Amino acid sequence: MRGVCNLDKPYFIQTSEPALEKPIFVLGLPGFGNVGKIAVHLLLKFCGAKPFAELYSPSFPDYVSVNSKGICHMPRYEFYAAPMEKNDFLIMTGDTQPSFDDVVAHYMLCSEILDFLERKRCSFVITIGGAPITEEKAQVYVAATSPRLALEFMEKGAVIYSKGRIVGATGLMLGLARERNLEGICLLGATTGLRADRGAGFSVFKFLMKALGNEVKEGL
Amino acid sequence: MRGVCNLDKPYFIQTSEPALEKPIFVLGLPGFGNVGKIAVHLLLKFCGAKPFAELYSPSFPDYVSVNSKGICHMPRYEFYAAPMEKNDFLIMTGDTQPSFDDVVAHYMLCSEILDFLERKRCSFVITIGGAPITEEKAQVYVAATSPRLALEFMEKGAVIYSKGRIVGATGLMLGLARERNLEGICLLGATTGLRADRGAGFSVFKFLMKALGNEVKEGL
Amino acid sequence: MRGVCNLDKPYFIQTSEPALEKPIFVLGLPGFGNVGKIAVHLLLKFCGAKPFAELYSPSFPDYVSVNSKGICHMPRYEFYAAPMEKNDFLIMTGDTQPSFDDVVAHYMLCSEILDFLERKRCSFVITIGGAPITEEKAQVYVAATSPRLALEFMEKGAVIYSKGRIVGATGLMLGLARERNLEGICLLGATTGLRADRGAGFSVFKFLMKALGNEVKEGL
Amino acid sequence: MRGVCNLDKPYFIQTSEPALEKPIFVLGLPGFGNVGKIAVHLLLKFCGAKPFAELYSPSFPDYVSVNSKGICHMPRYEFYAAPMEKNDFLIMTGDTQPSFDDVVAHYMLCSEILDFLERKRCSFVITIGGAPITEEKAQVYVAATSPRLALEFMEKGAVIYSKGRIVGATGLMLGLARERNLEGICLLGATTGLRADRGAGFSVFKFLMKALGNEVKEGL
Numbered sequence: 001m002r003g004v005c006n007l008d009k010p011y012f013i014q015t016s017e018p019a020l021e022k023p024i025f026v027l028g029l030p031g032f033g034n035v036g037k038i039a040v041h042l043l044l045k046f047c048g049a050k051p052f053a054e055l056y057s058p059s060f061p062d063y064v065s066v067n068s069k070g071i072c073h074m075p076r077y078e079f080y081a082a083p084m085e086k087n088d089f090l091i092m093t094g095d096t097q098p099s100f101d102d103v104v105a106h107y108m109l110c111s112e113i114l115d116f117l118e119r120k121r122c123s124f125v126i127t128i129g130g131a132p133i134t135e136e137k138a139q140v141y142v143a144a145t146s147p148r149l150a151l152e153f154m155e156k157g158a159v160i161y162s163k164g165r166i167v168g169a170t171g172l173m174l175g176l177a178r179e180r181n182l183e184g185i186c187l188l189g190a191t192t193g194l195r196a197d198r199g200a201g202f203s204v205f206k207f208l209m210k211a212l213g214n215e216v217k218e219g220l
Numbered sequence: 221m222r223g224v225c226n227l228d229k230p231y232f233i234q235t236s237e238p239a240l241e242k243p244i245f246v247l248g249l250p251g252f253g254n255v256g257k258i259a260v261h262l263l264l265k266f267c268g269a270k271p272f273a274e275l276y277s278p279s280f281p282d283y284v285s286v287n288s289k290g291i292c293h294m295p296r297y298e299f300y301a302a303p304m305e306k307n308d309f310l311i312m313t314g315d316t317q318p319s320f321d322d323v324v325a326h327y328m329l330c331s332e333i334l335d336f337l338e339r340k341r342c343s344f345v346i347t348i349g350g351a352p353i354t355e356e357k358a359q360v361y362v363a364a365t366s367p368r369l370a371l372e373f374m375e376k377g378a379v380i381y382s383k384g385r386i387v388g389a390t391g392l393m394l395g396l397a398r399e400r401n402l403e404g405i406c407l408l409g410a411t412t413g414l415r416a417d418r419g420a421g422f423s424v425f426k427f428l429m430k431a432l433g434n435e436v437k438e439g440l
Numbered sequence: 441m442r443g444v445c446n447l448d449k450p451y452f453i454q455t456s457e458p459a460l461e462k463p464i465f466v467l468g469l470p471g472f473g474n475v476g477k478i479a480v481h482l483l484l485k486f487c488g489a490k491p492f493a494e495l496y497s498p499s500f501p502d503y504v505s506v507n508s509k510g511i512c513h514m515p516r517y518e519f520y521a522a523p524m525e526k527n528d529f530l531i532m533t534g535d536t537q538p539s540f541d542d543v544v545a546h547y548m549l550c551s552e553i554l555d556f557l558e559r560k561r562c563s564f565v566i567t568i569g570g571a572p573i574t575e576e577k578a579q580v581y582v583a584a585t586s587p588r589l590a591l592e593f594m595e596k597g598a599v600i601y602s603k604g605r606i607v608g609a610t611g612l613m614l615g616l617a618r619e620r621n622l623e624g625i626c627l628l629g630a631t632t633g634l635r636a637d638r639g640a641g642f643s644v645f646k647f648l649m650k651a652l653g654n655e656v657k658e659g660l
Numbered sequence: 661m662r663g664v665c666n667l668d669k670p671y672f673i674q675t676s677e678p679a680l681e682k683p684i685f686v687l688g689l690p691g692f693g694n695v696g697k698i699a700v701h702l703l704l705k706f707c708g709a710k711p712f713a714e715l716y717s718p719s720f721p722d723y724v725s726v727n728s729k730g731i732c733h734m735p736r737y738e739f740y741a742a743p744m745e746k747n748d749f750l751i752m753t754g755d756t757q758p759s760f761d762d763v764v765a766h767y768m769l770c771s772e773i774l775d776f777l778e779r780k781r782c783s784f785v786i787t788i789g790g791a792p793i794t795e796e797k798a799q800v801y802v803a804a805t806s807p808r809l810a811l812e813f814m815e816k817g818a819v820i821y822s823k824g825r826i827v828g829a830t831g832l833m834l835g836l837a838r839e840r841n842l843e844g845i846c847l848l849g850a851t852t853g854l855r856a857d858r859g860a861g862f863s864v865f866k867f868l869m870k871a872l873g874n875e876v877k878e879g880l
Contacts, residue, residue, distance in 0.1 A: 008328065056399070058327035063387040064395035066363045070370035070380035072406065074395040099323045101541070103759045107718035108668065143726045150730035160730035167723040175724035175734040179716070186732065228548065276619070278547035283607040284615035286583045290590035290600035292626065294615040319543045321761070448768065496839070498767035503827040504835035506803045510810035510820035512846065514835040539763045 010057035010112045018052045018081030022123040023088035024212070025184075029077075029097055029169055033191030035130035036170060038201025039208070040093045046209070046216065047082035049091055054078055055113065059098040059105030077113070086213050090120055097168050110172045114180060125177040125184030128204055129170035130197065131161065133190040138200065140207045141188040145178040149185055156211045161188055230277035230332045238272045238301030242343040243308040244432070245404075249297075249317055249389055253411030255350035256390060258421025259428070260313045266429070266436065267302035269311050274298055275333065279318040279325030297333070306433050310340055317388050330392045334400060345397040345404030348424055349390035350417065351381065353410040358420065360427045361408040365398040369405055376431045381408055450497035450552045458492045458521030462563040463528040464652070465624075469517075469537055469609055473631030475570035476610060478641025479648070480533045486649070486656065487522030489531050494518055495553065499538040499545030517553070526653050530560055537608050550612050554620060565617040565624030568644055569610035570637065571601065573630040578640065580647045581628040585618040589625055596651040601628055670717035670772045678712045678741030682783040683748035684872070685844075689737075689757055689829055692790035693851030696830060698861025699788045699868070700753045706869070706876065707742035709751050714738055715773065719758040719765030737773070746873050750780055757828050770832045774840060785837040785844030788864055789830035790857065791821065793850040798860065800867045801848040805838040809845055816871045821848055 028040025043049070060075035067073070077094035092113070098106045117125070131141050141161035144150040154160055165171065166186055174186045187208060189200035209216045248260025263269070280295035287293070297314040312333070318326045337345070351361050361381035364370040374380055385391065386406055394406045407428060409420035429436045468480025483489070500515035507513070517534035532553070538546045557565070571581050581601035584590040594600055605611065606626055614626045627648060629640035649656045688700025703709070720735035727733070737754035752773070758766045777785070791801050801821035804810040814820055825831065826846055834846045847868060849860035869876045 008324075058324040060323065061387075062323045062326045062389075062392045063385045064363075064391035066381055066384050066386060068382045069367055070363050070374075070382055071367060072363045072365065072386065072391065072395050072398065074392075074399060099321075101321050101759075101761050102324065103720065103722045104668075104718040104762065104765060105324060106722045143724075143730050143732045145732065147729055147731060154730075161726055162728045162730055164726050165723045166726060166732065167721075169722075171724035171732065172722045172734075175732050178732065179734060228544075278544040280543065281607075282543045282546045282609075282612045283605045284583075284611035286601055286604050286606060288602045289587055290583050290594075290602055291587060292583045292585065292606065292611065292615050292618065294612075294619060319541075321541050322544065325544060448764075498764040500763065501827075502763045502766045502829075502832045503825045504803075504831035506821055506824050506826060508822045509807055510803050510814075510822055511807060512803045512805065512826065512831065512835050512838065514832075514839060539761075541761050542764065545764060 008058065010055060010109050012053055012055050012116060014053040016052045018050070018083070020081055020083060020088040020090055020120060022121050023090040024124045024126060025090050025092070025117050025122040026126045026128065027092045027169065027173055028128040029094055031097070031168060031170060032130035032132070033189070033193040033197035033200055035189040035191055035197055035200045035204060036128040037093055038196065038198055039128045039189065039205040040091060042202060042205040043089070043208070044080055044091060044093070047084060047089055049080035049082035049089065051078055052081050057098065057105070057109050059102050059109060060096050061099055065095055084214070090117070090122055106169070106172060107176070110169060110176050113173065114176055114182070125174060125182055126208065127170045127174050127184070127186045129166065129186065129188050130191045130193055130200060131188035133192055138203055139190045140204055141190065143174070143186045145174065145183050145185070149183060153185055153211060157207060158187065228278065230275055230329050232273055232275050232336060234273040236272045238270070238303070240301055240303060240308040240310055240340060242341055243310040244344045244346060245310050245312070245337050245342040246346045246348065247312045247389065247393055248348040249314055251317070251388060251390060252350035252352070253409070253413040253417035253420055255409040255411055255417055255420045255424060256348040257313055258416065258418055259348045259409065259425040260311060262422060262425040263309070263428070264300055264311060264313070267304060267309055269300035269302035269309065271298055272301050277318065277329050279322050279329060280316050281319055285315055304434070310337070310342055326389070326392060327396070330389060330396050333393065334396055334402070345394060345402055346428065347390045347394050347404070347406045349386065349406065349408050350411045350413055350420060351408035353412055358423055359410045360424055361410065363394070363406045365394065365403050365405070369403060373405055373431060377427060378407065448498065450495055450549050452493055452495050452556060454493040456492045458490070458523070460521055460523060460528040460530055460560060462561055463530040464564045464566060465530050465532070465557050465562040466566045466568065467532045467609065467613055468568040469534055471537070471608055471610060472570035472572070473629070473633040473637035473640055475629040475631055475637055475640045475644060476568040477533055478636065478638055479568045479629065479645040480531060482642060482645040483529070483648070484520055484531060484533070487524060487529055489520035489522035489529065491518055492521050497538065497545070497549050499542050499549060500536050501539055505535055524654070530557065530562055546609070546612060547616070550609060550616050553613065554616055554622070565614060565622055566648065567610045567614050567624070567626045569606065569626065569628050570631045570633055570640060571628035573632055578643055579630045580644055581630065583614070583626045585614065585623050585625070589623060593625055593651060597647060598627065668718065670715060670769050672713055672715050672776060674713040676712045678710070678743070680741055680743060680748040680750055680780060682781055683750040684784045684786060685750050685752070685777050685782040686786045686788065687752045687829065687833055688788040689754055691757070691828060691830060692792070693849070693853040693857035693860055695790035695849040695851055695857055695860045695864060696788040697753055698856065698858055699849065699865040700751060702862060702865040703749070703868070704740055704751055704753070707744060707749055709740035709742035709749065711738055712741050717758065717769050719762050719769060720756050721759055725755055744874070750777070750782055766829070766832060767836070770829060770836050773833065774836055774842070785834060785842055786868065787830045787834050787844070787846045789826065789846065789848050790851045790853055790860060791848035793852050798863055799850045800864055801850065802845055803834070804845045805834065805843050809843060813845055813871060817867060818847065
């Protein structure tokens with residue numbers, strides 16, 4: 001069900017209230033090599049996650065997406081719930097990022113999402129994206145909100161992503177989370193970025209599941 | 221007659237109140253191959269539609285258009301009324317679209333238009349544009365707010381426009397209409413887009429008239 | 441003297457109150473071939489006009505201009521008063537136009553200027569700019585707020601500027617003036633636009649003076 | 661310590677209150693040849709300056725910077741205090757400038773900084789940047805808020821920067837300072853701008869220290 005909506009700021013449409021206990025938030029959006037979106041789609045499938053909310057914003061691009069049946073929908077972020085044995089997940093993906101031209105709007109959108117996550121008692125923020133490949137070997141890079149966390153995930157096999165920048169929502173959500181005293185990490189899959197990189201997306205997904213103590217069968 | 225106007229948001233100047241009963245809204249603006257604007261101009265001529273309102277906005281480009289007599293006017297959307305036997309039309313066209321850089325302004329402008337349409341008791345939204353040609357054959361594509369509508373217009377001869385995007389007001393107006401529980405379709409005429417494509421515009425116009433049960437003589 | 445200023449909207453600093461009776465407003469800003477600015481500078485010199493106000497705006501570009509003595513000043517519009525025998529002038533020029541990216545800010549800035557002009561009881565708006573040359577012969581083109589005015593200045597030797605666009609403040613000020621029931625014209629000097637075109641600027645200046653009944657000696 | 665922050669406007673996080681007496685404000689940000697940032701980093705080192713405040717803004721770019729240990733932080737301006745014998749310094753640097761697209765936001769950000777400086781009783785504003793090299797000889801150029809100041813620094817060895825523009829925060833802060841009746845200068849180091857120009861940065865730093873009566877040993 002949909003209702004009339006205000007268009008001067010982002011707004012949520014929540015269709016159900018999932019029972020999640022201190023969920024880990026995982027974000028993957030379109031971007032470099034599409035690594036974030038691919039990794040999160042593998043996670044959604046693995047967890048059997050269920051959609052429960054959508055976020056619309058006037059700072060999203062002014063187009064509609066049309067699905068395979070010819071039905072249009074506005075650009076949006078989608079939220080999924082996945083209650084799991086070891087830890088619950090609250091997962092966000094989408095088909096867009098805000099317009100590059102309006103950074104103030106992007107800050108405010110990420111801030112609305114963090115408000116939403118705090119209401120859902122999220123305990124940890126994980127953002128996933130792609131990083132330009134610099135060595136032959138495929139890598140998963142990690143940046144974090146604290147030295148302790150960076151070390152912890154380095155010990156689990158990631159390489160410290162040092163002296164770089166993480167652009168778009170992937171970086172902004174982690175940086176703003178830190179400003180609120182939330183903890184979190186960003187995982188970046190090394191990719192040439194030339195096309196959607198399913199391999200890099202799977203590497204990040206597998207690393208994340210192993211790091212969090214979930215078993216993933218290779219045949220996924 | 222004109223008056224002093226506020227410039228911090230869009231504003232309407234309505235010159236008369238047309239007697240329209242649950243009109244169908246049809247929109248065609250400048251764009252790819254100019255298909256939307258051409259199709260709507262054919263519709264205006266076919267219906268003998270009468271102008272009754274104009275919409276100005278500070279998010280339109282900062283130029284004036286000058287007509288053949290040297291008279292300048294601000295960029296604007298124009299609204300026409302056409303009471304017809306089978307169904308009334310409320311038609312919108314214009315000589316511009318909002319600046320590409322300010323998507324928030326575009327969302328708000330489309331929202332103002334939808335408010336206006338609801339006050340006029342519009343029952344259905346039709347947006348018209350161009351789509352890049354992908355096959356030899358000229359086609360009219362359709363996207364819709366519901367599977368039922370997409371099928372209905374497919375049966376009338378249009379091809380489902382699947383897995384694409386519809387940019388600008390042509391897409392945004394349909395997507396935002398759907399958010400308000402309004403029904404509607406977008407018709408896209410296949411065109412190379414290299415120049416104003418009168419053929420594609422006419423194809424969409426003819427399809428629309430046939431689909432709505434109006435007879436069009438070929439010699440228009 | 442300067443004071444602390446708000447920076448969330450345009451603001452005027454007026455240094456004196458000139459005695460002007462229903463002045464004609466003339467605007468010339470940097471632009472195509474710099475025709476507008478050159479013509480207005482000739483007018484300032486011809487009239488012995490005196491500066492009396494400045495307009496600052498946060499939508500001007502974020503740089504300072506530095507003069508020949510190394511003194512910086514913010515981008516601004518400058519207003520000059522010229523009480524003359526036949527008709528008084530209120531003249532505006534400047535070293536910039538608002539950022540191309542923020543059209544809403546440009547609409548609001550022009551609106552503030554029109555408020556200012558109405559307080560000064562301006563009776564007529566003249567904007568000056570350049571137009572791409574299309575024939576061998578140098579021309580002065582005219583666009584107007586009414587057919588009567590377009591004809592009047594055509595009879596005085598200008599060519600109707602038909603079916604074109606006039607971009608930036610040169611067009612916007614005239615279009616918005618018309619929305620307020622103010623009368624006015626835009627004069628465009630034909631120019632290749634490759635460099636500052638003093639010849640085109642002088643042609644427009646001379647045409648304007650003759651049309652308003654002022655005598656200009658060739659040696660200016 | 662960090663707290664929850666509003667994101668609709670710039671905000672300061674101040675960690676201590678330095679004892680500064682009518683400090684001279686010195687600003688150097690990333691830019692042409694990185695001269696400003698390099699000169700200010702030499703000054704920070706020379707003075708043993710201590711950080712005491714940070715400024716965040718939603719008009720900064722939407723990325724996070726990651727340091728060598730993998731820790732992310734939001735783009736920000738950093739403020740340092742340096743109580744010195746001859747004159748105290750309040751020094752600002754950062755890793756970014758606001759988005760080029762939103763000049764209104766840049767004006768407001770600079771205005772917030774000037775408010776902050778006035779609360780700290782800053783007596784003088786010095787901005788440092790790079791200027792394109794035009795002669796063989798390396799030069800330090802000066803622009804100022806008054807003829808007296810321009811002459812004073814010319815006598816100390818700088819060349820008057822005449823008839824140019826100073827873009828970004830380097831120019832805007834000086835121009836807006838002048839609007840508030842604050843005094844100040846801009847020092848520009850001549851550079852090809854092709855890479856970070858440590859030589860030009862050092863020249864400006866050395867000139868500044870000499871002009872203010874501080875002794876700098878060559879081996880810094």
